[in-house]
Amino acid sequence: MTPVETDLIIAGGGLAGASLALAVSRLVPELRVTVVENHPLAPDAAPDDYQPSYDARSTALAWGSRLIFEQLGLWPALSEHATPIRHIHVSDRGRFGATRLHAEDHRQDALGYVADNRWMGLCLVAALRETPVRWLAPAEVRGLVPAPTGVAVTVRREGRDQVVTGRCLVVADGGRSGLRETLGFRTRTEDYGQNALIANVSTSEPHRFTAYERFDESGPMALLPHGSPTRAGHQSALVWTLDDRNLAEVLALPDDDKCRRLQERFGWRLGRFTRIGACSHYPLKLVTVDEPVRPGVALIGNAAHALHPVAGQGFNLALRGLMTLVEQFRRAVDQGRDIGELSVLAAYQRQHRQDWLKTVYFSDSLIRLFGPAPAPLAGARDAGLVGLDLLPPAKRWFVRQAMGLGGRRPFFGNAGRTGREVYHDDR
Ligand SMILES: Cc1cc2nc3c(=O)[nH]c(=O)nc-3n(C[C@H](O)[C@H](O)[C@H](O)COP(=O)(O)OP(=O)(O)OC[C@H]3O[C@@H](n4cnc5c(N)ncnc54)[C@H](O)[C@@H]3O)c2cc1C
Numbered sequence: 001m002t003p004v005e006t007d008l009i010i011a012g013g014g015l016a017g018a019s020l021a022l023a024v025s026r027l028v029p030e031l032r033v034t035v036v037e038n039h040p041l042a043p044d045a046a047p048d049d050y051q052p053s054y055d056a057r058s059t060a061l062a063w064g065s066r067l068i069f070e071q072l073g074l075w076p077a078l079s080e081h082a083t084p085i086r087h088i089h090v091s092d093r094g095r096f097g098a099t100r101l102h103a104e105d106h107r108q109d110a111l112g113y114v115a116d117n118r119w120m121g122l123c124l125v126a127a128l129r130e131t132p133v134r135w136l137a138p139a140e141v142r143g144l145v146p147a148p149t150g151v152a153v154t155v156r157r158e159g160r161d162q163v164v165t166g167r168c169l170v171v172a173d174g175g176r177s178g179l180r181e182t183l184g185f186r187t188r189t190e191d192y193g194q195n196a197l198i199a200n201v202s203t204s205e206p207h208r209f210t211a212y213e214r215f216d217e218s219g220p221m222a223l224l225p226h227g228s229p230t231r232a233g234h235q236s237a238l239v240w241t242l243d244d245r246n247l248a249e250v251l252a253l254p255d256d257d258k259c260r261r262l263q264e265r266f267g268w269r270l271g272r273f274t275r276i277g278a279c280s281h282y283p284l285k286l287v288t289v290d291e292p293v294r295p296g297v298a299l300i301g302n303a304a305h306a307l308h309p310v311a312g313q314g315f316n317l318a319l320r321g322l323m324t325l326v327e328q329f330r331r332a333v334d335q336g337r338d339i340g341e342l343s344v345l346a347a348y349q350r351q352h353r354q355d356w357l358k359t360v361y362f363s364d365s366l367i368r369l370f371g372p373a374p375a376p377l378a379g380a381r382d383a384g385l386v387g388l389d390l391l392p393p394a395k396r397w398f399v400r401q402a403m404g405l406g407g408r409r410p411f412f413g414n415a416g417r418t419g420r421e422v423y424h425d426d427r
Pocket of ligand 1: 011012015016036038058059060133140142172174175178179198200282303310312315316318
């Protein structure tokens with residue numbers, strides 16, 4: 001197979017890799033981009049044909065992510081099937097503390113949105129088809145090979161190896177990143193000793209566009225409004241944290257009993273649980289990479305960090321990170337520098353690090369503060385929740401983190417090229 005010459009090679013066309021490809025094509029159009037993706041590309045389905053399935057897996061998008069997708073021109077399509085989160089209710093089961101956040105108190109339409117992963121993928125691929133971004137799919141990046149200048153990767157496609165050369169390789173191959181290990185990046189893993197059970201559920205009461213975060217002695221649980229963006233329906237997306245023993249027990253139950261068990265854990269705020277869809281589950285780990293860059297190579301998305309899903313921050317953090325990387329690419333191109341230079345990639349790492357640390361801290365402290373706890377700590381967290389409800393600055397901090405506005409603001413100063421800032425809220 002003939003070698004492919006490009007500028008930016010993206011290994012993995014999942015949510016992070018495809019978003020990066022779109023952002024580069026919009027904001028640094030001088031760069032030639034090649035995405036290598038293991039799975040075949042989604043068929044050319046027009047997004048208006050979309051039929052959400054009951055069991056669709058979804059992602060909570062923070063308000064800040066909406067602003068990024070607006071800048072990339074993707075929000076009008078995405079929003080067709082993005083359910084707004086207008087209220088967040090955080091509580092501790094059977095205890096006093098609870099806090100409520102309302103979008104209108106912060107002069108916003110929504111605190112965030114819930115969108116199906118498949119829908120986001122379709123919108124991204126449909127938008128990318130209109131750009132010069134090149135896809136090699138199905139194809140697998142197998143590793144780096146020595147190159148006199150820049151980077152060269154081996155790609156396995158149709159049973160044969162092909163070399164793709166470029167200036168920079170971005171590894172976006174997900175949480176079980178094989179490439180990260182192959183390339184020798186060191187990871188730190190902290191096992192929460194818990195699992196996330198994911199399913200969609202129906203309830204007798206409508207969700208009223210409310211996301212519930214509920215904590216008790218066995219860990220956190222989240223229920224996110226799911227379905228129509230305009231009509232408050234009866235379906236929610238469930239993230240239920242369970243230890244190994246309880247997970248095995250719940251999975252073995254018939255659906256009616258699963259609903260009853262869920263009812264005991266969650267209570268009656270959404271009325272009766274009437275249906276639970278297909279369940280999937282993931283072991284919960286905090287995986288981080290201290291140094292996500294080296295000359296010619298950068299990690300993004302789950303390859304760089306995997307967080308506890310209950311706080312709904314993983315993809316939102318990934319999106320802010322990749323925008324920071326694109327900002328550095330823009331700067332390098334403007335200054336006539338190589339996008340694979342270590343100083344370019346190190347600037348991405350430096351600037352994203354604060355956001356990364358804050359988000360990891362936010363997600364991790366939610367789990368530790370509100371996870372299984374002895375009575376005195378449970379009392380302290382009740383006080384925390386009440387305090388959060390009463391103290392405007394604390395609440396504002398919480399809201400800004402939940403809305404994805406707590407991090408640094410990637411800034412594209414060249415208005416002629418990109419229009420405006422990614423973030424505008426600075427209260
Ligand atoms: C249960 C759960 C719930 C979550 N909920 C939320 C939420 O509400 N909000 C939020 O912000 N985040 C959430 N997250 C996190 C979010 O799902 C991830 O951050 C996001 O999916 C990361 O996308 P990614 O592109 O990095 O990885 P992936 O989606 O895993 O994509 C990686 C891609 O790389 C491809 N690939 C792998 N190896 C290779 C190779 N060698 N060559 C070529 N291609 C390759 C794969 O085929 C895949 O398409 C949740 C995560 C979990 C597990």
